[in-house]
Amino acid sequence: MSRKDFIRRMRKSKLFIIGxxxxxxxxxxxxxxPLFAQFNxxxxxxxxxxxxxxxxxxxxxxxxxxxxxxxxxxxxxxLIGGRTSLLIAFSVVIIxxxxxxxxxxxxxxxxxxxxxxxxxxxxxxxALPTLLLAICVVAVMGASVTNLVVVLSITGWIMVARVVRSxxxxxxxxxxxxxxxxxxxxxxxxxxxEVLPNVVSPVIITATQAFGGMILTEASMSFLGLGVPxxxxxxxxMISDGREYIATAPWVxxxxxxxxxxxxxxxxxxxxxxxDIMNPKNKD
Amino acid sequence: MxxxxxxxxxxxxxxxxxxxxxxxxxxxxxxxxxxVQMLPATATEEQILNMRERMGLNEPYIIQYFMYLGNxxxxxxxxxxxxxxxxGALILARLINTAKITIIGVLIALIIxxxxxxxxxxxxxxxxxxxATAFALCGQAMSPVWLCLLMILIFxxxxxxxxxxxxxxxxxxxxxxxxxxxxxxxxxTRMLRSSMIDVLQEEYITATRAxxxxxxxxxxxxxxxxxxxxxxxxxxxxxxxxLAGSMVIEQIxxxxxxGQLTVTxxxxxxxQLVQSILVVVAIIMxxxxxxxxxxxxxxxxxxxxx
Amino acid sequence: xxxxxxxxxxxxxxxxxxxxAKAVNNLNxxxxxxxxxxxxxxSGAGKTTTALSVMGLLPENIGMITxxxxxxxxxxxxxxxxxxxxxxxxxxxxxxxxxxxxxxxPVFTIGHQITMVLRKHKNxxxxxxxxxxxxxxxLVGIPDYRMGDYPHQFSGGMRQRVGIAAALACxxxxxxxxxxxxxxxxxxxxxxxxxxxxxxxxxxxxxLMITHNLGIIAELCQTVAxxxxxxxxxxxxxxxxxxxxxxxxxxxxxxxVPKLAGERQRLISIxxxxxxxxxxxxxxKFHPRCSRCIEKCKAKRPDMICLNExxxxxxxxxxxxxxxx
Numbered sequence: 001m002s003r004k005d006f007i008r009r010m011r012k013s014k015l016f017i018i019g020x021x022x023x024x025x026x027x028x029x030x031x032x033x034p035l036f037a038q039f040n041x042x043x044x045x046x047x048x049x050x051x052x053x054x055x056x057x058x059x060x061x062x063x064x065x066x067x068x069x070x071x072x073x074x075x076x077x078x079l080i081g082g083r084t085s086l087l088i089a090f091s092v093v094i095i096x097x098x099x100x101x102x103x104x105x106x107x108x109x110x111x112x113x114x115x116x117x118x119x120x121x122x123x124x125x126x127a128l129p130t131l132l133l134a135i136c137v138v139a140v141m142g143a144s145v146t147n148l149v150v151v152l153s154i155t156g157w158i159m160v161a162r163v164v165r166s167x168x169x170x171x172x173x174x175x176x177x178x179x180x181x182x183x184x185x186x187x188x189x190x191x192x193x194e195v196l197p198n199v200v201s202p203v204i205i206t207a208t209q210a211f212g213g214m215i216l217t218e219a220s221m222s223f224l225g226l227g228v229p230x231x232x233x234x235x236x237x238m239i240s241d242g243r244e245y246i247a248t249a250p251w252v253x254x255x256x257x258x259x260x261x262x263x264x265x266x267x268x269x270x271x272x273x274x275x276d277i278m279n280p281k282n283k284d
Numbered sequence: 285m286x287x288x289x290x291x292x293x294x295x296x297x298x299x300x301x302x303x304x305x306x307x308x309x310x311x312x313x314x315x316x317x318x319x320v321q322m323l324p325a326t327a328t329e330e331q332i333l334n335m336r337e338r339m340g341l342n343e344p345y346i347i348q349y350f351m352y353l354g355n356x357x358x359x360x361x362x363x364x365x366x367x368x369x370x371x372g373a374l375i376l377a378r379l380i381n382t383a384k385i386t387i388i389g390v391l392i393a394l395i396i397x398x399x400x401x402x403x404x405x406x407x408x409x410x411x412x413x414x415x416a417t418a419f420a421l422c423g424q425a426m427s428p429v430w431l432c433l434l435m436i437l438i439f440x441x442x443x444x445x446x447x448x449x450x451x452x453x454x455x456x457x458x459x460x461x462x463x464x465x466x467x468x469x470x471x472x473t474r475m476l477r478s479s480m481i482d483v484l485q486e487e488y489i490t491a492t493r494a495x496x497x498x499x500x501x502x503x504x505x506x507x508x509x510x511x512x513x514x515x516x517x518x519x520x521x522x523x524x525x526x527l528a529g530s531m532v533i534e535q536i537x538x539x540x541x542x543g544q545l546t547v548t549x550x551x552x553x554x555x556q557l558v559q560s561i562l563v564v565v566a567i568i569m570x571x572x573x574x575x576x577x578x579x580x581x582x583x584x585x586x587x588x589x590x
Numbered sequence: 591x592x593x594x595x596x597x598x599x600x601x602x603x604x605x606x607x608x609x610x611a612k613a614v615n616n617l618n619x620x621x622x623x624x625x626x627x628x629x630x631x632x633s634g635a636g637k638t639t640t641a642l643s644v645m646g647l648l649p650e651n652i653g654m655i656t657x658x659x660x661x662x663x664x665x666x667x668x669x670x671x672x673x674x675x676x677x678x679x680x681x682x683x684x685x686x687x688x689x690x691x692x693x694x695x696p697v698f699t700i701g702h703q704i705t706m707v708l709r710k711h712k713n714x715x716x717x718x719x720x721x722x723x724x725x726x727x728x729l730v731g732i733p734d735y736r737m738g739d740y741p742h743q744f745s746g747g748m749r750q751r752v753g754i755a756a757a758l759a760c761x762x763x764x765x766x767x768x769x770x771x772x773x774x775x776x777x778x779x780x781x782x783x784x785x786x787x788x789x790x791x792x793x794x795x796x797x798l799m800i801t802h803n804l805g806i807i808a809e810l811c812q813t814v815a816x817x818x819x820x821x822x823x824x825x826x827x828x829x830x831x832x833x834x835x836x837x838x839x840x841x842x843x844x845x846x847v848p849k850l851a852g853e854r855q856r857l858i859s860i861x862x863x864x865x866x867x868x869x870x871x872x873x874x875k876f877h878p879r880c881s882r883c884i885e886k887c888k889a890k891r892p893d894m895i896c897l898n899e900x901x902x903x904x905x906x907x908x909x910x911x912x913x914x915x
Contacts, residue, residue: 123295124302126521127566127573131528132546133306136558139550140314216427220532223429224547239429243536246433247441254437257430264425409651487692490647494687495707495756496680499672509697584697585740 009277016273022266026259027086033079040076065255068238069245074255081233082259088145088228089214092152097207099153100160105199107161108168109191118165122158130155131220138226148227152214163206167199201278209271212264219260235260292577296570303566304356307559308349314555317341321365321553361560366552371560375542379564382530382541385457389465390526397472404473405480405511406503416473423470428529432463432536449538460537464530468522472515479511486510509583516580520573527565593664594796595621595644595683595764600658602639602648602820604867611867613639615820615875616658618894621764626790626797628807628828630843631817632864637800638688640817641766644798645685646675662764681711684757686786688769690749694741700727700752701737707759723759730755730785747778751785758789765790766798771806783809804847808832816840819865819875822894826901836903839876874906882907 010016065074107118125133134151141147171177171194180190221227222236230237235256242252311318319335320327327335336342340351355362361371404416439446439459446455483489484507492506493499531543538544542561549557602614614636621627629637642648644660646667660667662683667675687693694703704723708714714722724734730751741749750770757765767786771779787810790797799810807814808828815825816837824837835841842860849855862879865871871878877887886906894904 120295120298120302123299124306126524127299127303127569128306128562129524129528129531129565129569131531132562132565135531135546135550136310136562139553139558140310212425217528219427220429220528223532224535226550236427236429239427239433243433246437250437250441253430253433257427257434260427260430261422261425264427265421268421268425485649487687487689488695490642491685491687491693491753491756492695492706493647494645494679494685496676496678496710497706498676506695506698510695513697586696586742 006277013273013276015269016277019266019268019270019273022262023270026082026263026266030079030082030086033076033083038073038076040072066249066251068241068252069249070241072233074238074252077233077238078235078256078259081228081235081238081256082263084145084228084232084234085215085218085263088149088152088218089211091149092156092214093207093211095149095153096156096210097160097203099157100162101164101199101203103157104161104164105168105191105195108165109172109187109195111169111172115165118161122162125155125158131217134217135221135224135226138221143226143229145228145232148218148221152217156210156214159210160203160206163202164199167202168195171195171198201274205271205275205278208267208274211267211271215260215264215267292574296574299570300563300566304353304563305349307562308352310562311555311559312345312348314553316553316555318556356563361563362556364549364554364557366549366554366557371557374545374557375560375564378540378542378545379568381451381539382527382534382543385460385464385533385539385541386526386530388457388461389463390468391465392461393465393469393472397469398476401473401476402480402503402508402511404477405484408481413477416477420470420474420477423466424474426467428463428467428532429536431466432459432533435459435463436536449536451540456537456539460530460533460539463533463537464526467529468526471518471522475515475518476511479514480507483507483510513580513584516576516583520569520576523569523572527569592623593620594623594625594662595619595798596661597640597644598659598661600640600643600660601656602636602643602653603656604639604649604653606652609868612870613653613820613867614643615870617817617820617822619815619822619825621796621798623763624794624796625813626799626811628811628814629798629800629817630802630804630807630814632802634864634867635817636820636867637817638768639820641685641768641798641800644683644766645679646670647679677711680707680757680762681760682762683764683766684760684762685766685768686750686753686757686770689773690746690753691773693753694749696741699738699740700732700744703752704737704756704759707756711760723755726755726759727752729789730758747774747782750774750778750782754782754786754789758793761793762795764796764798766800768800769802771803772801786810804832804843816843819870820867821875821904823876823905824901824903826897826903830898830901834897834901836897836901836908837876837905838880838882838907842879874904 065078067073068077103118107115133155137151137154138147141151177190177194180194218227219234219236219239222234223240225237225240227236228234238256239253239260242249242256246253317332317336319332319339319341323331323335340348343351359372361375363369364371364374367374400416400419404413407413436448436459440448446458450456489502489507492502497506527543530541531546533539534541534544535547542565546558546561549555549561597617597619600614600617601612604611604613617636617640619627619629619640629640631637639648639653642653643655644667648654655668662678667678670678694700701720701723704726705716705719708719708722709716712719712722720737724737727734727737732748732751732755736744741752744752750773754770765786770786771782774782783806786797790810797810799807801807811828813826814828814831815822816831816839817823818839824831824835824840831840832844835844839860842858845858846860848857860879865875865878871888873889873891874880874883874887875891877883880887884907892904892906894902895908896902897908
């Protein structure tokens with residue numbers, strides 16, 4: 001589809017616009033938070049322990065969402081933690097997309113032993129729940145942001161590789177690729193000029209849709225203490241910390257939970273919107 | 285047919301073989317000497333050396349692997365030093381607990397999501413559809429951790445209906461089951477809605493209606509069987525997500541299932557137990573996927589067993 | 591002969607996303623008992639929409655009847671309750687669909703797709719229905735041991751036989767066949783047509799044959815109605831209409847049919863595209879493509895005029911009337 005057509009469809013997709021606007025807003029808030037944050041996200045101030053949200057009493061000047069069990073400002077931790085979560089998810093999605101793209105292309109285009117091996121590796125990885133494998137690996141390697149990215153990448157590339165593989169296989173069997181092969185055009189040219197452009201949309205869609213899952217897995221791992229190491233804030237860990245005080249100070253848990261939901265929702269919207277826009281099956 | 289079944293069995297064995305390698309490598313990479321862990325803290329150097337010898341830790345890795353594989357084939361899943369009991373018995377007991385909440389959760393999820401998804405698809409664009417879609421979208425975006433705590437906040441803290449954690453009466457099972465099934469429920473609702481919309485546009489549905497079959501029967505009997513197919517396809521892969529979810533959920537509700545056992549095993553660095561859990565989980569996943577494939581061939585005869 | 595189905599002044603619109611397509615406009619048709627009528631026209635002329643309107647199966651919330659009535663044995667089908675309609679569909683009026691590949695449910699056996707009609711309308715037990723379904727399938731040339739097979743295991747022609755068997759299972763009084771042979775090979779087409787002809791004769795049912803193939807109409811039907819832009823522009827007995835075509839669209843259609851006999855001639859095609867239902871022209875719907883278009887054609891829709899009791903046409907410049915072609 002032409003660029004003009006693409007932009008027109010993009011403008012028409014409500015899901016896409018809502019998703020994109022939501023993500024941009026959240027990302028801006030999180031990444032620009034050092035400019036306006038009034039509190040230290042890691043320094044505890046016991047006098048403020050489990051302070052109630054001051055949204056109504058003091059407005060934006062006070063502890064808007066209250067303080068946690070160690071007297072740290074919930075909003076500041078939320079924004080800084082969001083930055084970490086987004087960065088982790090973004091790195092993982094980039095890495096998994098690249099790995100998945102290369103492996104999927106090779107397996108789908110050349111088939112044979114390569115394909116057979118890839119599919120077996122996929123089967124093996126799929127026989128273990130992502131979270132289970134991830135926490136086992138972190139348990140062995142130790143918890144750190146880098147290790148978190150590595151672990152989520154190891155488990156995450158399979159999705160992309162499978163999507164790319166099946167798309168490439170369909171294209172590989174089409175008449176025009178056969179014609180190109182018969183004409184003696186070298187494989188690398190066929191891959192880059194004919195095959196690659198066709199897998200771009202499914203890859204972008206899959207990657208966007210994977211974002212939400214990544215963020216949720218990261219939160220679960222941080223909750224279990226195998227994600228972002230303390231005292232750096234992360235949403236999963238914030239929820240975990242607030243657990244004990246849920247009866248007396250529910251905001252400590254509710255705030256990061258809602259933030260988590262909004263981010264994942266925004267990414268899912270964006271993914272579905274892109275699917276509507278890019279999938280040639282969906283006519284407007 | 286026989287050839288296809290044999291092929292399928294061979295593939296399954298390859299997968300399990302691969303999983304044992306992953307499990308083995310993970311444990312060998314893990315910090316700490318298994319022999320030291322097996323012994324009390326007061327053990328002497330000599331005792332440790334003896335233990336290493338007895339456990340075969342002085343052999344080359346490849347021999348160790350085959351020893352481990354041999355034990356597995358004999359049904360020996362190793363010994364958990366943390367729980368001081370046989371891994372096999374331990375895992376089995378916990379597995380039953382996980383199965384309880386998972387099965388109940390999935391059943392509740394299906395009871396809710398199947399009618400909801402179908403109605404949303406049939407009554408596309410109405411208030412019911414909007415509500416169902418909103419529910420499904422939010423449900424999929426919710427972290428299981430947060431969902432559990434939210435439920436506790438509502439049902440235990442607020443309404444005081446249900447206990448926050450532990451085992452005992454049926455009341456203890458309500459929240460864990462609901463939490464396990466929740467994201468599955470929203471997924472099925474959403475998928476069923478969209479596949480129902482697709483199926484209802486098919487000519488064979490109009491053709492069935494043209495034969496005088498009432499709308500209701502067409503929806504419930506004829507469209508449903510087509511619309512459920514994509515959900516059957518993904519249900520095998522969903523089991524992984526369900527089990528992953530149960531790890532956090534069991535942790536929160538202190539439910540003595542496989543998920544909680546895994547977390548305990550990892551935090552107490554009981555890697556022998558972790559290793560066995562990985563293998564058992566893989567076996568369950570593989571078997572369930574096999575079951576799903578068989579089920580699929582029964583519903584849709586176009587797909588031959590492969 | 592009694593009037594079995596009477597469509598009077600029918601208008602159907604499709605509405606979706608703010609767009610309105612006028613698929614059928616003030617259409618009149620009458621089918622008598624035992625009669626076979628052909629409905630001919632290009633794709634998009636509103637033939638299938640007419641058929642679906644009769645069946646009451648227009649896509650819900652999208653296609654709607656805005657005007658007119660359809661009566662069956664004097665009873666209005668439009669006002670009829672859903673339950674009553676279900677008792678007519680498949681039993682009194684049934685339909686064969688265009689594409690046998692997509693009109694059979696892929697996850698049910700063909701046996702089931704026949705028995706479901708019998709069980710619904712004849713209140714048969716599972717066992718009796720199966721027995722009868724086997725008989726019907728035999729009638730269309732499918733052996734009974736294949737009843738447990740699924741649609742994908744059959745060829746296109748065989749599947750259409752199943753579709754016909756399902757449609758004829760309850761010996762309907764009216765059979766609507768929507769391009770039943772379009773998706774099939776030529777040799778298979780002939781078999782299917784032969785089969786339909788025999789069955790129609792034996793059951794003495796009426797037939798509404800929708801097609802763009804004039805040969806099929808000549809072969810199977812006594813009367814023919816030519817549709818363009820959602821209207822019937824010419825109708826009458828097959829002999830009259832084919833020998834003395836009077837609407838310029840019909841003349842164009844007949845000229846576009848290759849002839850086997852005589853000298854080889856260049857086929858004359860009708861210029862332009864079929865009328866877009868979203869922006870139908872004023873006046874005669876065919877005027878933008880008509881070589882004989884005059885000012886009057888652009889301004890006002892012509893009325894249906896009677897050339898003789900077997901031939902009606904809706905054209906200001908009815909060509910065939912003066913013998914010129």
